[in-house]
Amino acid sequence: MSVLPLVFTSGWASGINAYAVVLLLGLFGATGLTDEVPGSLQRTDVLVVAGVLFLCEAVADKIPYVDSAWDTAHTVIRPVAGAVVAVLLAGGSGSLPELAAGAVGGSTALMSHLVKAGTRMAVNTSPEPFSNVGVSVLEDLGVAGIITFAVFHPVAAAVVAGVLLLLGLLVLVFLASRIRRFLRRRARRREERRPAGAGGPWPHG
Template sequence: MGRGLATIACVSVLPLVFTSGWASGVNAYAVVLLLGLFGVTGVSDEVPRALQRPEVLVVAGVLFLCEAAADKIPYVDTVWDSVHTVVRPAAGAWVGALLAGHGGSLSDVAAAAVGGATALASHSVKAGTRMAVNASPEPFSNIALSIGEDLGVAGLVSFALFHPWAAAVVAAALLAAGLIALYFLVSRIRRFLRRRAGRRQARGPAPRPF
């Protein structure tokens, strides 16, 4: 009987871990900020105490604003994504472990693995898509894509707190669609990388000090 209840509890927290992992790969600071605010305001009891701490909310809020700005500037967004290749999967693993520890059912290590791996996959989709978009000279695609990502993360994380399984299905569909799209965008990504390498060569080596 006890094992059956533990299995049910584990199954119930797993979709939330998966969805938060996907969202962390897109915008980790938004995930931490949203979950923390939902916990502080009493909207949901599923939020761990660690995410509700004032210092965590302040840091997440400041970094979210930084990302909101950097994410909408061509080429700056790619540099930002490069820096966050480690940050986003680590955040997904951290949030997943906290959610599992709060639920007391799923192993922290297993939750961290699910959250981190999912975050890495969605981060790869985001970073690759941005490289493809940056192959186009106009900046409006970056702005539209960034706004869409922010709204998607906010909507899906909010939805996951009340309908975790449905949200996990949506996150899985978005991740699969993103990976498929990324496969077909490889040529544009290569064009972006060649253009960036060409600009570096045009600038030439830095002058040596006398």
């Protein structure tokens, strides 16, 4: 069976939370729920490191502005992780060239990362912190659900991941224009509240 659907889905999920992907795939492989996961992802040291980093991300991802700083630091890490996981999956199956798998996993992870980072920037324009927590929890549940689904139904999961990626890109475009309009309105209101003649030339005596 081709491993391409699992490569695509894991790439999408890696762009959102790469550590969760490594941890979940490793645990599924170690417990014998799937034969698609290579042994390198099932090693105890890999699972421990992935678990610790996942906990760090779970905390940082729910704090306003800290989440965006974390996303910026992971602009390279997540696509690279998506590519590495894809190469490992392809190497274990032999049904997909490793170079092609790395390209699919890495590019998909990059696109989903951009969606996540852009969405968080928009969410941070909200004055309250609860929206960050809600979005973060939804992302964590989404990654866990889609990876679990992919282990048992890889093709269907890949279709879902593709739809989510497309919707995310559309939402990102909508949010970008919305943020620009918000900033323009705020600047216009600031100008309207400015007293008449403020900032103008000094009157002549």
